Amino acid sequence: MFVGLFALAAATAAIVVDLSDTHAGHHADSFIPVLASLYAWEPYFWESDRNGQLLPLLASPWVHPFTNLLVQFGVSVFAGVVALGVFARLLAPKCWPAVAAGAWALFLFGFNEYIRFNMFNPCQPYAASMLCAGVGLWAAFGPVRSWRRWVLATGMFAVAGWVNIGLGMNLGPWLLFGWVLTGRGETTAARRTDYLRGIGLVFVGTAVGMGLNRLSPYPVTQFTLLPWEQWMTGWEGVGRDLSRHFGTNLELSVGLLAFGLVWLLVPVTRSVAVRRMKNGIAALAALAASFAFVGTTDWAASNGYTSRYLFPSLMLLNVAAVGAALGPPLEILRPTYQRCLGFVAVFLVAVLPLTVYGWPSVREARASLDQHAEGYTDEVLAHRCTHVSGEYWDVWPTVFGANLALAERGETQVVWGITTRCEPTRSRWSAVSPSEVRLGWLVREGQAEPPPGTDGVWRHSFPNHRRAEQAPKLWLYIAPE
Numbered sequence: 350m351f352v353g354l355f356a357l358a359a360a361t362a363a364i365v366v367d368l369s370d371t372h373a374g375h376h377a378d379s380f381i382p383v384l385a386s387l388y389a390w391e392p393y394f395w396e397s398d399r400n401g402q403l404l405p406l407l408a409s410p411w412v413h414p415f416t417n418l419l420v421q422f423g424v425s426v427f428a429g430v431v432a433l434g435v436f437a438r439l440l441a442p443k444c445w446p447a448v449a450a451g452a453w454a455l456f457l458f459g460f461n462e463y464i465r466f467n468m469f470n471p472c473q474p475y476a477a478s479m480l481c482a483g484v485g486l487w488a489a490f491g492p493v494r495s496w497r498r499w500v501l502a503t504g505m506f507a508v509a510g511w512v513n514i515g516l517g518m519n520l521g522p523w524l525l526f527g528w529v530l531t532g533r534g535e536t537t538a539a540r541r542t543d544y545l546r547g548i549g550l551v552f553v554g555t556a557v558g559m560g561l562n563r564l565s566p567y568p569v570t571q572f573t574l575l576p577w578e579q580w581m582t583g584w585e586g587v588g589r590d591l592s593r594h595f596g597t598n599l600e601l602s603v604g605l606l607a608f609g610l611v612w613l614l615v616p617v618t619r620s621v622a623v624r625r626m627k628n629g630i631a632a633l634a635a636l637a638a639s640f641a642f643v644g645t646t647d648w649a650a651s652n653g654y655t656s657r658y659l660f661p662s663l664m665l666l667n668v669a670a671v672g673a674a675l676g677p678p679l680e681i682l683r684p685t686y687q688r689c690l691g692f693v694a695v696f697l698v699a700v701l702p703l704t705v706y707g708w709p710s711v712r713e714a715r716a717s718l719d720q721h722a723e724g725y726t727d728e729v730l731a732h733r734c735t736h737v738s739g740e741y742w743d744v745w746p747t748v749f750g751a752n753l754a755l756a757e758r759g760e761t762q763v764v765w766g767i768t769t770r771c772e773p774t775r776s777r778w779s780a781v782s783p784s785e786v787r788l789g790w791l792v793r794e795g796q797a798e799p800p801p802g803t804d805g806v807w808r809h810s811f812p813n814h815r816r817a818e819q820a821p822k823l824w825l826y827i828a829p830e
Contacts (some may be wrong), residue, residue: 351446351691358699359430362453365702366469367423368709373717374466377745381770382471383408383418384749388763388774392511394472395770398565401511404471414753415715421471429456429469429476430698433668435483439490440628441672444679444687446694451671452664453698457705459598459667468660475660478513481505482520485550490543506550510558514570517555518642519661523635524548530627567772573647583644586654591640594656595663602663602670606633609673618677625669625676632669636662719750726750728822729764729789735781736765737823738807739791740800744768747791767807779810786811789823799824 381395386405394400408420430453437449456465469476485505488498509516528544531537562570575583591599606629612622639662643649649658679690707713725747729737737747748766755762765771765778767788788807790799807814811826818825 351695354692354695355434355446355449355698356431358695359427359434361699362430362702363423363427365699365706365709366426366465367419368711368714369706370713370717371462371466371706372418372422372714373720374463374470375718375721375746377742378472379467379470380418380745380749382421383414384745384766385773386417386421387412387414387752388777391773392561393565393567395773396567397569398562398567399514399570400472400474401508401513401561403477403508403512413756414749415718415756418718418749419714422469425471425476426469428480429664432476432479432483433664435480435487436665436668437672439483439486440668441625441676441680444676444690446691446698447675447679448668448672450694450697450701451675452667454701455598455601455667455671456664457701459601460595461597464594468657473657473660474513474516475664478509478516479661479664481509481512482516482554485509485554486543486547489546489550492539502546502550503553506554507557510554510556511561513661514555514558514562515658516661517551517558518639519635519659519665521548521551521555522638523632523662523665524551526631526634526638527628530631571646571648571651574645575647575650577645579650580645583646583650583654584641587640587644587649587656587659590654591656591659595659598663598667602666603633605670605674606630609670609677612673612677615677617681621680622673622677625673629666629669629673632662632666636666721746721750724750725789725791725822726754728820730754732787732789732818732820732823732825734764734787734789734823734825735762736767736778736786736788736807737791738767738788738799739803739823740793741769743791743793745770767810768803771806783811783813783828786814786828788814788826790826791823792821 382402382405385391385395385402386408390402390405390409392401394402404421404424407424408417411417411420433452434445434449437452438445441448460468467473482505485502488502488505524544524547528541528548531541531544533541606626609622609626609629612618613626636659639659643656643658644654649655679687682690725737725743729747729751734751737744737751744766748764751764755764765774767778771778788811790804792799811828814826814828816824817827
């Protein structure tokens with residue numbers, strides 16, 4: 350019963366978040382999944398060999414740019430909330446709606462808007478991959494396993510490995526520490542077996558992800574480690590980023606774990622508290638292990654020592670910490686009281702986003718989106734541009750905004766972007782007759798000319814084009830008459 354209600358509450362929460370001013374956070378990367386869905390879907394994020402494009406594929410029936418964006422973002426939020434519910438059910442099956450609601454509250458109030466937007470944005474793989482992995486573990490855990498559930502578990506982890514090739518470094522340590530901390534008695538033998546099954550599925554997902562990664566025509570991801578003498582620098586860099594972006598959430602989670610120690614002192618809750626505290630310790634140890642690994646990688650160093658790769662581990666810690674704080678007293682309640690609290694928890698999942706984002710409004714979502722999509726749109730349309738070039742961070746919001754405006758006019762014309770990540774659409778934008786190409790080379794605010802070095806691709810493709818007009822926000826290039 351609660352599974353269906355929780356899914357409905359998660360959908361409601363996703364609508365509230367999706368139809369809000371959260372879309373003010375959009376940037377070039379976050380528009381790529383929409384453009385990929387509409388114009389050139391590829392298995393991976395454009396010109397990349399990671400972040401499998403599951404959401405753009407699912408949203409491809411929606412051809413209006415704004416609708417497509419809302420669908421992808423909404424599905425991503427829905428996946429993230431449901432993932433919290435799935436892992437809560439695995440860790441605290443008797444009171445999982447309350448634990449999931451608490452973890453959702455930690456996400457809403459323990460992260461700032463920058464993190465909330467970027468961790469649920471479709472350009473990041475975390476929400477969708479965590480849901481796939483959670484469903485896979487649910488199918489694999491338990492005493493009775495049919496071949497259908499094994500197929501489901503394997504398939505879900507294969508999809509998770511495609512969507513997020515790095516998920517194994519988060520889930521693997523969590524399952525391993527869970528196995529280590531689970532006792533060897535008869536009552537815990539099944540759980541230890543479940544953890545081993547999960548570890549096997551992580552290997553399957555990682556193998557699938559790495560195998561598909563090798564097939565990408567854009568081999569950009571590096572799997573090498575830094576020289577050992579640079580590891581301390583890496584840990585310091587990732588640690589600073591983790592503290593800056595995730596520090597509040599991490600402190601709250603550790604605080605909840607500390608609070609959970611209280612239940613160890615109460616005889617009636619002690620046995621449950623031991624199990625829930627072991628879950629929390631396993632999640633905290635897994636986060637530490639993932640942190641240690643990320644800090645040694647060349648990939649983290651080349652990406653400014655970002656800590657976002659640890660987000661799945663933080664999600665697991667949130668669930669485990671809430672389970673340690675709430676699980677012991679809730680699990681000893683009578684079933685009737687547990688059901689009542691379950692209804693309250695499901696209700697909170699749906700309404701908590703209202704306290705952060707307000708009432709859902711399509712107008713609000715569109716207005717916040719236009720802040721980033723309209724910067725150059727008017728001049729691009731006024732000059733009847735067919736192609737746009739310039740800085741990566743300027744081009745793709747402009748392409749989205751221009752095509753959104755054209756779609757709302759009922760026109761079928763497409764404005765193409767020529768900058769980093771334009772290779773997947775090359776066959777379409779290069780097919781336009783040179784005599785019809787009107788290329789707008791974008792001028793950044795405060796500059797008198799386009800940024801140097803952003804014209805290499807289009808000059809190679811359209812070598813005869815000459816500047817015809819010079820406007821404040823773009824220079825227009827057309828073919829000679």
